Amino acid sequence: YITLVLAAVAGIGLGLLVSALVRSQNMVIYIILLILFVQIIFAGAIFELPAAAKPISFLTTTRWALEALGSTVDMETLRLDGVTCLEPENDRQRQMMGRSEAPCKDGQQRLAPSYEFNVIYRNNALHLLSRWLMLLAFSGVFLGATYFVQRRKDVI
Numbered sequence: 001y002i003t004l005v006l007a008a009v010a011g012i013g014l015g016l017l018v019s020a021l022v023r024s025q026n027m028v029i030y031i032i033l034l035i036l037f038v039q040i041i042f043a044g045a046i047f048e049l050p051a052a053a054k055p056i057s058f059l060t061t062t063r064w065a066l067e068a069l070g071s072t073v074d075m076e077t078l079r080l081d082g083v084t085c086l087e088p089e090n091d092r093q094r095q096m097m098g099r100s101e102a103p104c105k106d107g108q109q110r111l112a113p114s115y116e117f118n119v120i121y122r123n124n125a126l127h128l129l130s131r132w133l134m135l136l137a138f139s140g141v142f143l144g145a146t147y148f149v150q151r152r153k154d155v156i
Helices: 002-021 025-041 061-073 075-081 091-097 125-153
Strands: 084-086 109-111
Touching: 002 025, 002 061, 002 125, 025 061, 061 075, 061 125
Parallel strands: none
Antiparallel strands: 084 109
16 A cells, blocks of 8 residues: 555656646647656566666656565565466376476476566565655655746746
């Protein structure tokens, strides 16, 4: 819950900053689309980012929220516990596959998960707290910048 609240506050702060910076309503839509594109593509969850693009991922709130959520549910353990059991079609395949492994039934073969995560999902308190601090920092920067921009618009 804390991760979702922090991610929401950071997102609201970013939206307020865009709203404060842009003068045209039509331009806001294009900027928001660009920001959403960057947040989704550069979070690092969909595919492995090239080395040149990895620094951009650390500038997205999505990456920090994703790491915090994955840390909370222990994604690494869930990945390792994911099991696929194959059942051979005939006796020859059954002999080639060998003995079955738990939790597969007799005559089935366990396949190990063949994927690796592109995002860090460590399941410890320090990792989670550091992600929360990053989300808080983003929120502070966005809301502080919004305050500064709005104050500059005030005419005394």
